Amino acid sequence: MKSLTTANNRNSNAILVVKDIAVNRSGKLILKDINLTIERGEFVGLVGPNGSGKSTLMLTILGILKSHRGSVSIFGHQPQASLLYGKIGWVSQAASNLPKDVRLTVRELVQLGTVNGKNMFRFADGGRKEQVDRAIKMVALEDVQHIDIARLSGGQRQRAVIARALASKAEFILLDEPLVGIDRDARNSLLKLLDGLCHNEGKTILMVSHDLAAIRQTAHRMVFLEETIRFDGDTEDFPDLVELADLRGIGPVHGLAHAIHKEEE
Numbered sequence: 001m002k003s004l005t006t007a008n009n010r011n012s013n014a015i016l017v018v019k020d021i022a023v024n025r026s027g028k029l030i031l032k033d034i035n036l037t038i039e040r041g042e043f044v045g046l047v048g049p050n051g052s053g054k055s056t057l058m059l060t061i062l063g064i065l066k067s068h069r070g071s072v073s074i075f076g077h078q079p080q081a082s083l084l085y086g087k088i089g090w091v092s093q094a095a096s097n098l099p100k101d102v103r104l105t106v107r108e109l110v111q112l113g114t115v116n117g118k119n120m121f122r123f124a125d126g127g128r129k130e131q132v133d134r135a136i137k138m139v140a141l142e143d144v145q146h147i148d149i150a151r152l153s154g155g156q157r158q159r160a161v162i163a164r165a166l167a168s169k170a171e172f173i174l175l176d177e178p179l180v181g182i183d184r185d186a187r188n189s190l191l192k193l194l195d196g197l198c199h200n201e202g203k204t205i206l207m208v209s210h211d212l213a214a215i216r217q218t219a220h221r222m223v224f225l226e227e228t229i230r231f232d233g234d235t236e237d238f239p240d241l242v243e244l245a246d247l248r249g250i251g252p253v254h255g256l257a258h259a260i261h262k263e264e265e
């Protein structure tokens with residue numbers, strides 16, 4: 001925990017600083033003593049068993065849930081400050097993320113990323129068209145941009161949602177289980193895309209996944225969460241399952257392996 005404290009104090013290039021937060025939901029303590037600093041350009045994988053509080057932490061970072069102690073600061077502001085608009089991209093499971101009753105083409109969906117309170121009624125100025133073109137190209141969906149999103153595969157749909165975040169010029173992209181429901185090839189191309197966003201575009205990424213193998217393959221840094229942060233460090237130092245079981249203070253390893261390696265859908 002010592003190195004964490006140091007990282008929190010340094011925070012020169014920090015995009016996210018979570019200090020000592022605790023979060024209750026329906027009167028039950030879900031997260032406690034959470035300290036997490038993320039610097040610009042990092043790709044951080046957030047892992048942990050089902051129900052360990054990963055989504056709760058994401059929602060707290062986004063300002064949707066409130067911590068009852070400690071503080072969260074993104075780009076030096078409190079979550080949901082109007083200044084943050086467009087700087088943060090949020091991607092959850094594609095299936096639950098997209099409107100089911102609205103007919104929308106891929107391009108229209110991506111365009112929505114460029115809409116904010118200020119330009120809502122000024123359609124298609126030049127800069128925004130370029131932004132949309134670029135975002136669609138980055139996720140390689142040019143060929144299907146005029147197709148209804150309902151007709152896309154899971155992997156394509158997930159890329160479309162990421163393009164929406166990219167079109168908004170979000171610098172910090174948070175993804176909650178983006179790999180669920182997409183096949184292996186689509187998963188690999190998605191991971192490659194995210195990796196490229198960090199390395200070539202200077203984006204910062206925090207991605208939740210219970211797919212340990214997939215996340216290890218891409219993230220530079222891993223955070224293991226179960227009520228509190230039990231590991232935070234370089235991916236190559238991420239403990240094996242036996243050590244993880246020790247961190248969690250439990251005996252049988254099979255239960256853990258089962259819990260964090262949910263079968264691929």
Ligand SMILES: Nc1ncnc2c1ncn2[C@@H]1O[C@H](COP(=O)(O)OP(=O)(O)O)[C@@H](O)[C@H]1O
Pocket residue numbers: 025026028030048049050051052053054055056057
């Ligand atoms: N709306 C809610 N009210 C009360 N408890 C909740 C609510 N949503 C989730 N929880 C509980 O919070 C814990 C963490 O959930 P969650 O953050 O969704 O975990 P994860 O994303 O790691 O699977 C679980 O025990 C879950 O049952």
Ligand SMILES: [Mg+2]
Pocket residue numbers: 054055056176
């Ligand atoms: Mg979750």
